[in-house]
Amino acid sequence: GxxxxxxxxxxxxxxxxxxxxxLPFMMTAFYLFCFCVVFQVVFSFAFPVRHTAxxxxxxxxxxxxxxxxxxxxxxxxxxxxxxxxxxxxxxxYIVFN
Numbered sequence: 001g002x003x004x005x006x007x008x009x010x011x012x013x014x015x016x017x018x019x020x021x022x023l024p025f026m027m028t029a030f031y032l033f034c035f036c037v038v039f040q041v042v043f044s045f046a047f048p049v050r051h052t053a054x055x056x057x058x059x060x061x062x063x064x065x066x067x068x069x070x071x072x073x074x075x076x077x078x079x080x081x082x083x084x085x086x087x088x089x090x091x092x093y094i095v096f097n
Contacts, residue, residue: 005032 008028012020020028051059060066071077 004035008032 008020011018012023012028015021023031049055067079071079075081
């Protein structure tokens with residue numbers, strides 16, 4: 001990922017008339033991000049992980065698994081803090097939009 005970023009940046013600076021040199025900087029970053037995501041998904045399917053007993057404990061079985069864990073009591077609960085963060089971000093969006 002970072003090697004491709006260095007190559008893209010260097011080719012854009014050394015050869016400004018080339019394709020990477022003509023792309024806006026932030027769009028280049030977005031395109032590199034998209035490429036890296038596709039790259040990661042393809043290679044994840046091509047070379048699946050074979051878990052050991054120890055590594056199996058480090059992964060969730062589903063994205064909803066963390067919501068089944070009780071967490072801490074009171075305001076320190078991650079569910080309460082996540083809800084507060086979403087409410088604050090929604091409020092800031094409404095105020096500044």
